[in-house]
Amino acid sequence: MIQNLNFNKYYKLFNIISVVLVILSIISILFKGLNYGVDFKGGTLIELRINDNQTTISNLRSAFNNMNLGDVAIKNFGNDNDYLIKFVKKDRDKNLIQNIKKDLQSSIGPVFEFRRVESVGPKVSAELLNKGLIAIAASLGAMLFYIWIRFEWQFSLGAIIALFHDVILTIGIFSLFNIEINLSIVAALLTIVGYSMNDTVVIFDRVRENLKKHISIKIFELTNISINETLSRTIITSATTLLALLSIFIFGGEILKGFSLAMILGVIFGTYSSIYIANPTLVYLKVSYKTVVKEDK
Amino acid sequence: MLKFSKINILITTLLSIIVIFFTISNFTEFEDEFVNKKINLGLDLQGGSYLLLKIDNDPVIIKELQNKAISLKNVLKENNISVLNIRVTDDKKILLSINKKDVDKLNQLFNDKNGIVNPYFDQFKSFQFEIANQEGNFEIFFSKYGLIQLKTSSLDQAIEIVRRRVDEVGTNEPNILKRGNDRILVELPGLDDPMRIKNLLGKTANLSFRFVTQTNEETFGSEELEFEDGSEVANVSKRIIVSGENLIDAQPRMDNQTNETVVTFDFDRVGAKRFGRATTKGIGKRLAIVLDGKVISAPVIQEAIVAGSGQISGDFTFQSATDLALLLRSGALPAPLEIIEERTVGPGLGQDSIKSGLSALLIGFILVITFMLIKYRVFGIIANATLILNLFFLVGILTLFEATLTLPGIAGIILTVGMAVDANVLIFERIKEEIKNEKNQIIAFDAGYNKSRNAVLDANITTLIAAIILFFLGSGPIKGFAVTLGIGIFTTLFSVYFIARLFTSIYVIRNKNKDQLI
Numbered sequence: 001m002i003q004n005l006n007f008n009k010y011y012k013l014f015n016i017i018s019v020v021l022v023i024l025s026i027i028s029i030l031f032k033g034l035n036y037g038v039d040f041k042g043g044t045l046i047e048l049r050i051n052d053n054q055t056t057i058s059n060l061r062s063a064f065n066n067m068n069l070g071d072v073a074i075k076n077f078g079n080d081n082d083y084l085i086k087f088v089k090k091d092r093d094k095n096l097i098q099n100i101k102k103d104l105q106s107s108i109g110p111v112f113e114f115r116r117v118e119s120v121g122p123k124v125s126a127e128l129l130n131k132g133l134i135a136i137a138a139s140l141g142a143m144l145f146y147i148w149i150r151f152e153w154q155f156s157l158g159a160i161i162a163l164f165h166d167v168i169l170t171i172g173i174f175s176l177f178n179i180e181i182n183l184s185i186v187a188a189l190l191t192i193v194g195y196s197m198n199d200t201v202v203i204f205d206r207v208r209e210n211l212k213k214h215i216s217i218k219i220f221e222l223t224n225i226s227i228n229e230t231l232s233r234t235i236i237t238s239a240t241t242l243l244a245l246l247s248i249f250i251f252g253g254e255i256l257k258g259f260s261l262a263m264i265l266g267v268i269f270g271t272y273s274s275i276y277i278a279n280p281t282l283v284y285l286k287v288s289y290k291t292v293v294k295e296d297k
Numbered sequence: 298m299l300k301f302s303k304i305n306i307l308i309t310t311l312l313s314i315i316v317i318f319f320t321i322s323n324f325t326e327f328e329d330e331f332v333n334k335k336i337n338l339g340l341d342l343q344g345g346s347y348l349l350l351k352i353d354n355d356p357v358i359i360k361e362l363q364n365k366a367i368s369l370k371n372v373l374k375e376n377n378i379s380v381l382n383i384r385v386t387d388d389k390k391i392l393l394s395i396n397k398k399d400v401d402k403l404n405q406l407f408n409d410k411n412g413i414v415n416p417y418f419d420q421f422k423s424f425q426f427e428i429a430n431q432e433g434n435f436e437i438f439f440s441k442y443g444l445i446q447l448k449t450s451s452l453d454q455a456i457e458i459v460r461r462r463v464d465e466v467g468t469n470e471p472n473i474l475k476r477g478n479d480r481i482l483v484e485l486p487g488l489d490d491p492m493r494i495k496n497l498l499g500k501t502a503n504l505s506f507r508f509v510t511q512t513n514e515e516t517f518g519s520e521e522l523e524f525e526d527g528s529e530v531a532n533v534s535k536r537i538i539v540s541g542e543n544l545i546d547a548q549p550r551m552d553n554q555t556n557e558t559v560v561t562f563d564f565d566r567v568g569a570k571r572f573g574r575a576t577t578k579g580i581g582k583r584l585a586i587v588l589d590g591k592v593i594s595a596p597v598i599q600e601a602i603v604a605g606s607g608q609i610s611g612d613f614t615f616q617s618a619t620d621l622a623l624l625l626r627s628g629a630l631p632a633p634l635e636i637i638e639e640r641t642v643g644p645g646l647g648q649d650s651i652k653s654g655l656s657a658l659l660i661g662f663i664l665v666i667t668f669m670l671i672k673y674r675v676f677g678i679i680a681n682a683t684l685i686l687n688l689f690f691l692v693g694i695l696t697l698f699e700a701t702l703t704l705p706g707i708a709g710i711i712l713t714v715g716m717a718v719d720a721n722v723l724i725f726e727r728i729k730e731e732i733k734n735e736k737n738q739i740i741a742f743d744a745g746y747n748k749s750r751n752a753v754l755d756a757n758i759t760t761l762i763a764a765i766i767l768f769f770l771g772s773g774p775i776k777g778f779a780v781t782l783g784i785g786i787f788t789t790l791f792s793v794y795f796i797a798r799l800f801t802s803i804y805v806i807r808n809k810n811k812d813q814l815i
């Protein structure tokens with residue numbers, strides 16, 4: 001079932017939209033900032049389960065505010081009885097968690113359970129952030145290298161622009177909606193980089209093949225033919241990947257929510273950018289039969 | 298090309314049986330060590346505690362410099378160099394002043410590669426200390442490699458003590474590893490409240506027995522130390538009679554006469570001798586038992602203790618006496634440890650994570666195979682059979698290597714399910730195109746496989762690159778994700794080119810005269 005849709009008619013339109021979205025994302029990242037979790041900001045996170053129906057979030061708030069922990073953020077986590085409590089305390093007392101448990105027992109009674117405690121010192125969090133940034137940079141670099149040895153530079157440029165587009169938009173949405181960024185989001189971003197590249201490369205492979213096959217067809221048309229020829233694969237793979245991710249998002253529990261959301265966004269952006277960012281770049285760079293043949297010799 | 302050799306089929310079948318066996322091995326018990334393999338559950342799935350400890354080496358450096366200063370004084374005396382002034386500063390330097398005429402002599406001592414004053418490390422091509430000289434005023438400090446060597450040895454000592462303490466508490470299969478040159482990672486599976494371990498690891502456990510004195514009575518000097526319970530401040534001599542190093546055993550006991558919990562201890566021979574001598578001379582004096590700069594108790598010596606054993610009392614509960622005895626038995630840390638990262642998951646959350654992870658896997662799997670079945674019919678069945686075998690390969694290999702499965706690791710498996718069909722889809726779509734121009738089904742299928750190979754490899758290599766980078770830069774749970782994603786790529790490629798292709802070729806060869814196979 002080879003379609004014949006005119007994707008190339010909308011290259012310009014979607015390019016303008018993408019540029020606007022990327023700019024908006026960067027503005028949001030720069031001015032609104034990112035909501036770093038304890039992994040990157042340091043501090044303490046407690047996942048708490050309440051085992052009775054009397055204790056409310058305001059009970060918890062007042063209990064924690066009396067403990068002199070600084071700014072304490074408390075929110076529901078998944079269901080009504082689970083809460084996520086986060087704070088950054090400067091002086092790190094090694095009995096901190098134990099003291100909180102004691103204080104909480106006396107204020108709301110022994111009706112709670114600590115399901116998870118994460119405490120990250122300032123030095124470690126700075127290192128983790130640094131490592132995360134290095135990982136993203138390294139993966140972009142590795143992709144650049146891979147595509148550079150596999151394809152001509154015009155293709156590399158198109159793929160890399162598409163990658164940056166996907167990563168920036170995903171981070172932008174996390175910034176805009178204030179969604180927490182932690183280590184698993186970095187893992188998701190790296191996987192997005194891999195997926196986006198994968199999607200682009202499949203279409204590029206076809207463009208390359210078609211350049212040699214149809215010498216007289218202009219690149220503008222040729223990208224469209226290639227997109228159409230690979231379209232059903234693009235749709236099916238995106239669909240099965242999204243089905244798997246939606247399953248993680250809905251059934252995989254609260255801890256994987258951020259990760260699967262980032263991946264879902266990434267797959268959508270990655271699929272879109274392969275068609276509307278990577279391919280138009282080839283057109284703007286006036287790729288032709290000669291580009292491919294010259295390199296082959 | 299669609300034909301397979303018999304050996305090829307045999308090997309593929311054999312491998313499939315092996316991975317299916319190992320997958321099942323997770324749910325059964327075998328007598329034999331080799332086949333009784335299981336996937337390890339990460340701390341986030343089985344519950345447990347992850348602690349990252351950092352050694353604060355500054356006290357060690359200062360202590361080493363003080364020792365150096367003392368030995369330096371002796372060496373200079375032997376060489377007839379008179380010392381005008383020598384002291385250790387807080388910024389980790391020895392300041393030494395000598396007469397200008399001796400400067401060359403001292404420099405010679407310091408730059409002697411075979412000398413003992415400033416040891417030379419051949420492997421690093423560096424001295425232990427660096428010196429800066431300004432007209433007879435020397436600054437002596439650790440060189441880069443001197444520091445590395447010091448940190449390494451203090452890490453080695455510390456990890457040994459940490460191991461002893463953790464082992465004594467008796468947790469289930471702890472994992473204790475070096476991280477960098479001043480960190481120790483402690484993983485404690487199944488431990489949902491690391492309070493006790495944290496307390497035990499947070500103590501240096503430097504024990505010393507010293508006399509309580511009047512100010513300036515002693516030539517060694519004295520210091521004011523607080524009591525552990527804050528009840529009193531005592532003036533304690535800096536001269537150590539016996540230290541914890543001379544202890545060979547310590548146990549919590551119930552004192553039958555006073556009904557108090559105490560800690561009894563035994564000295565080695567050297568310790569017993571010193572302790573005996575001191576208590577003989579010091580009858581009537583108070584003997585302070587000092588732990589990490591705080592006085593636990595300071596009883597008055599009633600009689601000489603020459604048997605080499607004694608007991609410490611001091612308002613202990615049975616738990617605190619047990620912990621103190623444990624600390625004394627395991628020995629002192631070379632330097633204080635600070636907990637710089639802690640992650641603890643309770644068993645309840647771990648169970649829930651397994652449950653939700655597995656249901657997401659099951660549902661995702663059903664969604665994907667249903668989709669493929671509707672889209673490709675017969676070839677959907679082939680793709681799905683391949684996918685199922687692919688999962689067996691993935692889980693089987695994880696079991697064979699006894700890899701650690703984490704929650705993100707399960708997410709990696711689900712993602713593999715979603716992305717693994719991509720290779721088959723690429724191939725099937727290509728075959729569909731080829732069939733348009735080629736009447737012979739077998740040739741069309743063959744061409745489909747060949748012409749799609751580049752795209753399939755490219756697509757998988759890009760994901761593999763991401764997985765490899767994650768593996769090297771990620772930690773704990775994230776590493777688990779990288780492992781399943783990475784292994785998933787290999788099993789996908791194998792199952793597509795060896796299993797799916799086999800099924801496809803059998804089907805095509807049997808039905809080669811039918812129209813529209815795909």
